[in-house]
Amino acid sequence: MxxxxxxxxxxxxxxxxxxxxxxxxxxxxxxxxxxxxxxxxxxxxxxxxxxxxxxxxxxxxxxxxxxxxxxxxxxxxxxxxxxxxxxxxxxxxxxxxxxxxxxxxxxxxxxxFPALPTMPPAIGAVGGGVFASAVSQVAPASSRDDTLPMLTGIRVDVDGESVTMAATDRYRIAAREFTWRPAGPGVAVSAMVPARVLVEVAKSLRGGEVSVAMGDGVAGFESVGRSTTVRLLDEQFIDYRTRLSSDWSIRADVRVTPFVDAIKRVALVAERNTAIRLSFTQGQVRIQAGGGDIGRGSEVVECELRGDDIQIAFQSQFLLDGLTGIESELARINLESPSRPALIQDVPGDGQPAFRYLVMSLRQS
Missing domain, CATH: 3.10.150.10 (DNA Polymerase III, subunit A, domain 2)
Incomplete structure (x- = not known):
């Protein structure tokens, strides 16, 4: 050669x-x-x-x-x-x-050198930007614990022109829905793809479309002269749709950027595995952390609250993972009580939100 x-x-x-x-x-x-x-x-x-x-x-x-x-x-x-x-x-x-x-x-x-797996039949294609965005939104909710392989994957549900990606580590659930171009009519596929592989594919995209292929326990992804195949995980997964469709009595809309910035600042005084406390009242949300050996922090951000005042606490990184997945200017935080999970979603102009993130609350001391 x-x-x-x-x-x-x-x-x-x-x-x-x-x-x-x-x-x-x-x-x-x-x-x-x-x-x-x-x-x-x-x-x-x-x-x-x-x-x-x-x-x-x-x-x-x-x-x-x-x-x-x-x-x-x-x-x-x-x-x-x-x-x-x-x-x-x-x-x-x-x-x-x-x-x-x-x-x-x-x-x-x-x-x-072993023969590479044959690329399975293509089932559809989607713009690289949409694909990368969806993966980056849901992947943080996947687990790194290899003893539970189901939790290390991203669930991909295809139903015609609609695709939903979802992941969970038992403490939060992230789901993103988007439209794509199916390879033919009536395409319906469900599969568990290792999250680390989808993250690597998304990182390497340089524009264009991503062709997605599935069959015989293998998923394949092709884009701009690069192709990846991976063995699929066991298809067993939770019923995430039901968990993301509850009714909520309290709703807070807050601008994402100032809210995220304030949480990051206040979290500087939060000791490891301690909570970030959010107090929602009419017109504002107060972010608080600390109070132990390091110190304490507090900051107020404007928000629009519908429903009763509420105080609730979260693990700071879990909260940030959900908020940084929001692509709209406003994030909607749906709440029910301090002991129940909260649902974070984008605020679309019309229709259903594309991204939803359910996160467990923490008990407050």
Whole structure:
């Protein structure tokens, strides 16, 4: 194999593919990136659960393939000077040359690299911006506890032109609904996709559309020359729709930016795992924290309250995760009592809110 490729293009593609490389591979070849040169250059990584493939333009003098230690190639490619990079296979080495810099990397047997999963059939497509926004809104509510795999995923429910993403860690539920372009009429699919994979896909989007594929226990995502597949989790999930559709006797509308800024300031004096206290009265909400060994903080923000005055407390980061998911100027906080959860949602001009976030309240001392 002999190729020449732009340094920035190579470094970007290598870094993107290398993100799925396992830190402790069960077999050595899984630590490698497979480079295949044909009409274009493709770079692939696979850990038996998640695969990633990036395709970029390159000048291909000799076609072929080579398996190179992925993390090392990522470190080298981003440190090279701003010149074109040449990669040539010479016996057991892949020689990487850029300007006067040259590296001879020991390769691994290409034939030992496992075949990547076949991309399942496409079920629809959505704009990259909408996809990334939806993932960023719901992913914070997913759990990091691998002992409960169901809670580490994002539920994706497809019903024709409507898609809902939802996640929960038992202490909060986040859901976002959006419209998309289904691949055909009557598409109806439900699946649990690992949240970490959706987050990585969303981070790497560079515009355009995301094509979503599902089938045979695998989900696939393609956008602008990059594709990812991942094994789906068990489909078991809570009935989140019922939990998000309760009636609420108290409603407070507050401007998101000043409210978030005030919570962050007051939280500076909140000790670990202590509550942020919100006191809603007519025309305002008072944010309070602290009172222990560190100190205390308090700030008032304007709000429009419908219903009785109420004081309620939340874990500060859980509260902020919900508020920062709001895309409208105003956030609506639906309340019932200090001991019940609160529902945070955007305030749309018309129709139902696209984003909803249910968060448990904390007992106040």
């Amino acid at each position: 002999k190729i020449r490729v732009n340094r920035d293009v190579l470094a970007d593609a290598v870094a993107w593919a290398a993100r799925v490389l396992p830190s402790r591979p069960v077999v050595p070849v899984l630590s490698g990136l497979l480079l295949e040169a044909g009409d274009k250059l493709s770079l692939s990584a696979f850990d038996y659960d998640v695969s990633a493939r990036a395709t970029v333009d390159a000048d291909v003098a000799e076609e072929g393939g080579v398996l190179i230690p992925g993390r090392l190639l990522a470190e080298i490619s981003r440190s090279l000077p701003a010149e074109d990079v040449e990669i040539v296979t010479e016996g057991p080495e892949a020689v990487v040359t850029c300007g006067s810099a040259e590296f001879g990397l020991i390769t691994m047997p290409v034939e030992d």
